[in-house]
Amino acid sequence: MFSWVAKLASALWLPISLYARTNKDDSLGDDNDPLLWFKDLEKHAFGEYSFSVVQANEVLEDHSQVEIGQNATFVGIYDGHGGPEASRYICDHLFPHLIRLAREKGLISSEILKNAVSATENGFLSLVRRTCGIKPLMAAVGSCCLAGLITEGTLYVANMGDSRAVIGCLSKRKSNKIVAEQITEDHNACMDEIRQELKQDHPDDPHIVVMKQGVWRIKGIIQVSRTIGDAYLKKPEFALDSSFPRFHLREPIRRPILKNGPSMYTRTLRPDDKFIVFASDGLWEHMTNQQVVEIVHNNPRSGIARRLVKSAMMEAARKGKKKYEEVKRMEKGCRRGVHDDITVAVVFMDQQTNVGIDELSMRGFTNSTAPSSFGGLQGVGRGS
Template sequence: MASFLNNLFSSPYKKYNFKDEQFNKDPLAWSRPLVRHHCGEFSMAAIQANTDMEDESQVEVGIDALFVGVYDGHKGMIQQNNNSMNEIILRQVVDQMETDFNEFARNSFEQHHEVQNSFVSSGCLICIIWKGTLFVANVGDSRAILGSQKGIGKRLVVKQMVRDHSFLNPNIKQEFTELHPDYNNRSRYQSIEVKGLIETSRCIGYAYMKNAQFTKRRSFEIPLSEVVTPTFTRPLLSSQPDVYSTVLRDSDRFIIFGSGGFWKLISNEKAARVVNTSPRDRIAERLVTLALEKGAAKRGKKYRDLIKIPKSNCISGNNGNRNYGFRSAYHDDITVIVVYLDQRLNREGVTPEINSYTGYDYAVQQSEFTNFYNNANV
């Protein structure tokens, strides 16, 4: 395997001590301390708001590769493509996820007359560092930003690598209406938004909004809470990912991955400044804490006030007014992963352990990269 990222030097940062202990007192909080990967370190943190933790994340550490997924990833993609990686392969991976998801929903309906799987969806943000190149694909409202230091003064440069498809973005609203010029787009968009059915124009799943086979069949009864008016017979949503790749350079310092719940509260620039000027210890916790403080402040509270509020996905009434007796009124589920890009490959000559780390789980599993390396050496 080719090594990469030679001659990087660590970014300077101001001394900053993270003294806020509210995160450790929060029963809905989870974090993983710094873990070494082949060209640096990473840390993870998450906070739950809903009845079931809807965010899923995973980091796979290889000897000379790194996989990050905010959602579930397909780690067999490299070996199946002759030990190579490119943007086409990433698109194929996302397409296969979509196909499998919708096939499951179709079978559930046809064989068992179950419709609930037609209303299940998820975003998908996947990244792999492979042979010196960073590849990213995204569907939904998660986001990944690259922090670099450039020029004589080491000016911080922040780049969002792929679009997020949130309806909060004006260009996504415009894109949505342009895709359906022959429909009453405004009423259709408002129906989706007001009912709170989904917050993104692209996702994995939600087969009912993508396949006319569901809505055309009289036996397919749509729950009133899921009805979108007027009736539609062609896809409203898409699973097409935005894909990005770049060769990592000496100036690249870190990557911040976050679920939609994080980026609703913190800007790209704010998150990057915090990472660039803070010690690494507990950095993911720090970012999540900042988001929670922002969410609490919007309702005239502090983070310490949220700790006593239980998790729930309950929303009172149909007018969008949230029940402030539950955490979901102040913030969504949040996941943050910070990946540092360091000076030397396998620092101090220590090879990283080939492990799999899953969000909101303290267990450490053997990574599927193990099978990859074993098969590659046969």
């Protein structure tokens, strides 16, 4: 009897302890983690936002940005792999493409955001083509891309990969309980529907998805099925030879293995939509959507992105049978064995508009801000 009760208590301890840790207003404490960056609370056009990044890799592969305009807010989360070049390129080029296309068409729309992502993707492939002679491994560099644009009461989201956007909304049917609504779909081979889609697209390839080290991988190499970059999985001209065994394909590709273009989502925001969490998969691999929105809902706004990052780190430490304080002392590179780079932006949606707000561009993991080019969109309307 005692053994059964002990096992039940142990099973319940994780979710209970997670909320117990994060519900205390002082649980953020004095951070002494040199790899943790945060902006606890800033204003955007329609409310406030919180932003945090923690580095785990030897070189930070997550790049991110928040762009603040008078009548619009843009959030970009770019989770790189194989190196930081693709995620950094997206951070430098996606938003300028969005502004340019919106000016040309005279409106902001889902199609404009989609075209901006595609222009960024084409630009990076052109960069790979120009540099492959001296940097052949650029063909194996890629990045997920999650881009959200909020304007005039509408949320537009473009997604490639397994970063995720989740809305926290109040459910009137459940006594105003906060409920998680996932806006995006993960493009990851761990999902059965993605594996079926890959098999349908490649019926002549029995090895299109392979279980490797307990994880489903496309061609036994990569988990995500849509990315910017990864040129060697998209065009035969970028194939890498056997001197790069990790990225060498036994047979030449006949058609692109990874899909081009983002999945698009449009949502008219409602009064019950309280906030949006944009985050790389470093957060979602350790926490459920519902856990995340409950932590945001039940804690002070200030520092909430940092709180989510730390909660994911605590869970990663628990899984790795390490103490959180021990993980904080680990250096970049070594820490990757416990958790990934993690980027989180929490955007609160208030009913009032912040009049006269400064138009700013903020990059994750830096302490510098610059004027945002949102100012060039004065008079540009909203499309469908």
